[in-house]
Amino acid sequence: xxxxxxxxxxxxxxxxxxxxxxxxxxxxxRVGAVVLKKGKVVGEGFHEAYGGPHAEIGALRKGKGDTVVxxxxxxxxxxxxxxxxxxxxxxxxxxxxxxxxxxxPANGGKAKAALEAAGIEVVRGVLSKEAEPLLRWFRRGLxxxxxxVIAKWAMTLDGKIGSRDxxxxxxxxxxxxxxxxxxxxxxxxxxxxxxxxxxxDPLLTPRRKSLLPGPPLxxxxxxxxxxxxxxxxxxDKTCPVVIATLAGADAEREKVLRERGAEVIRxxxxxxxxxxxxxxxxxxxxxxxxxLLLESGGKLAASFFAAGxxxxxxxxxxxxxxxxxxAPTPVEGxxxxxxxxxxxxxxxxxxxxxxxLRLTALFPxxxxxxxxx
Ligand SMILES: NC(=O)c1ccc[n+]([C@@H]2O[C@H](COP(=O)([O-])OP(=O)(O)OC[C@H]3O[C@@H](n4cnc5c(N)ncnc54)[C@H](OP(=O)(O)O)[C@@H]3O)[C@@H](O)[C@H]2O)c1
Numbered sequence: 001x002x003x004x005x006x007x008x009x010x011x012x013x014x015x016x017x018x019x020x021x022x023x024x025x026x027x028x029x030r031v032g033a034v035v036l037k038k039g040k041v042v043g044e045g046f047h048e049a050y051g052g053p054h055a056e057i058g059a060l061r062k063g064k065g066d067t068v069v070x071x072x073x074x075x076x077x078x079x080x081x082x083x084x085x086x087x088x089x090x091x092x093x094x095x096x097x098x099x100x101x102x103x104x105p106a107n108g109g110k111a112k113a114a115l116e117a118a119g120i121e122v123v124r125g126v127l128s129k130e131a132e133p134l135l136r137w138f139r140r141g142l143x144x145x146x147x148x149v150i151a152k153w154a155m156t157l158d159g160k161i162g163s164r165d166x167x168x169x170x171x172x173x174x175x176x177x178x179x180x181x182x183x184x185x186x187x188x189x190x191x192x193x194x195x196x197x198x199x200x201d202p203l204l205t206p207r208r209k210s211l212l213p214g215p216p217l218x219x220x221x222x223x224x225x226x227x228x229x230x231x232x233x234x235x236d237k238t239c240p241v242v243i244a245t246l247a248g249a250d251a252e253r254e255k256v257l258r259e260r261g262a263e264v265i266r267x268x269x270x271x272x273x274x275x276x277x278x279x280x281x282x283x284x285x286x287x288x289x290x291x292l293l294l295e296s297g298g299k300l301a302a303s304f305f306a307a308g309x310x311x312x313x314x315x316x317x318x319x320x321x322x323x324x325x326x327a328p329t330p331v332e333g334x335x336x337x338x339x340x341x342x343x344x345x346x347x348x349x350x351x352x353x354x355x356x357l358r359l360t361a362l363f364p365x366x367x368x369x370x371x372x373x
Contacts, residue, residue: 003123007097010034010041010069011127014055015099017046018071018134023349023360024049026312027141027148027291030134031055031072037065050186050291051211056084060091067095071131073102073124076110085111089118097123099131104142137362140311146281147292149309151301152183153330154316154356161297164324166199175354176316178208180295183314185210187293189284190239193274193300194222203232204295205239215239217289221275221300225253227262234260244275244283270303272333277307302333305343305368313345317357334369343368 011034018032025047033055035043042065045058056070074084074096088096096115101124102108112122141148154172155161162168170177184190184206192204197220204218215238220227223246233241241262245254246269254264267279284292294304304310315330336342345361352358 003097003126004039006036006039006067007069007123007126010036010067011071011097011099012130013041013044014069014071015127015131015134017044018055018131021047021049022347023312023314023362026050026137026362029072029138031070032134033059033068033070035059035063035065036067036069037063049211054084057087060087060093064091066093067097068093069097069126071099071134073098073100073108073111074115075102075107076114077107085114085118088115089120093120095121095123097126099126099128100135103135103139137311140365141290146278146285146309147189147289148311149281149292149294149304150183150187150312150314151294151296151304151310151330152180152314152316153295153301154180154318155330156318156320156322158321158323159329160322160324160327161330162199162328163322164327166328168200168328172316172318172356173354176318176356176358179316179353179358181206181208183293184216186212187216187291188212188214188289189217189219189292191219191221191280191292191294191296191300193296194220194224194226195299196295196297197222197227197231197233199297201232202295203236205236216293217242217284217287219244219280219284221280221296221303223249223269223274225249225257225264227257229256229260234262237261244280246275271306272299272303274300274303277303277309281307281309298329298332301331302368305331306333308365308367311363313359313361313363315359315361316353317359319355319357331368336369341369 014032014034018030021030031047043059043063045055047055076085190204219242243262243264247266268276270276343366346364348361
């Protein structure tokens with residue numbers, strides 16, 4: 001079927017609004033949609049959050065029309081949300097125009113036949129070159145067979161994530177902490193090292209409504225099983241606790257932690273001598289974790305960077321200075337010897353969250369030199 005004069009301007013707009021999902025939806029694609037009624041725009045939408053409604057659904061909520069112009073082939077299978085193909089049919093849409101076929105094996109190439117079977121005209125490939133960058137991180141997610149990792153921290157203006165006495169309550173303000181709860185509700189696993197567990201005794205639950213079907217796993221890297229059976233994470237039974245430890249860890253300690261409700265998994269070591277980041281990621285991927293929030297201190301964060309396993313950083317910067325050469329920083333390890341070797345972000349954005357600044361950075365594949373212990 002052929003395109004119409006209004007398709008390209010509508011697609012240009014859909015591409016523009018798709019970018020508003022940047023930093024919120026990865027490893028999902030950024031997607032924008034425009035609803036047309038007799039050639040006039042009556043609705044717009046974009047994929048706003050991982051686990052949230054797809055762009056065409058958001059656009060149809062704004063207005064009903066005869067044509068939907070969307071940057072990506074609509075989904076035709078049930079995922080975290082119901083299939084969009086079915087929603088388009090029920091909304092009485094007569095034409096669907098998209099820029100890019102879905103490259104995922106689960107969904108790709110299925111919408112055309114499904115829509116045409118429902119009597120809906122399909123036009124593919126409109127402004128596909130312009131729309132292609134919207135799939136950059138989605139393609140990366142499809143190829144890596146491990147969860148998308150978001151390292152999150154809150155730091156002072158001088159880059160400290162705690163005081164010299166390791167006090168971190170609170171670095172950032174209330175609104176930033178609220179944003180973290182929202183972020184937790186959009187990840188299938190929340191990860192810390194035992195250092196953070198011992199210092200802060202966090203609960204690590206999303207205290208706001210989650211966008212995902214199940215509760216997140218709470219995962220602790222703990223090679224010597226130092227996790228206290230009295231830790232707060234055991235007081236909440238809604239989110240399972242997984243403790244990742246080493247093969248030689250004490251069996252008695254394991255028994256006590258299992259009795260508190262934890263699943264204990266024994267894995268190999270990495271360069272730091274701690275629990276292997278790659279092996280934990282593989283195990284979590286196998287349990288269906290696609291997006292993971294790393295809320296550790298600098299030691300475990302350094303191991304994730306050394307493993308080349310950080311895709312995104314969300315850093316809250318508070319307008320205060322703590323000082324102190326020994327105060328903890330977000331990424332420890334040995335670090336680079338020359339600034340030119342630092343891992344550079346491919347994209348980054350900033351927003352104000354209450355009194356704090358939220359910086360979101362997306363990284364190409366790459367490592368920061370090994371954790372030095
Ligand atoms: N402001 C913030 O956003 C924020 C967030 C989190 C933490 N913090 C602060 O950070 C400080 C804690 O820092 P931290 O670096 O000790 O915490 P961490 O990175 O969460 O935990 C480090 C511990 O994890 C264990 N571990 C197991 N496998 C590891 C691996 N592969 N690589 C590295 N570690 C591994 C190690 O203990 P074992 O050898 O016993 O296994 C290690 O000492 C506290 O002051 C806390 O308040 C601040």
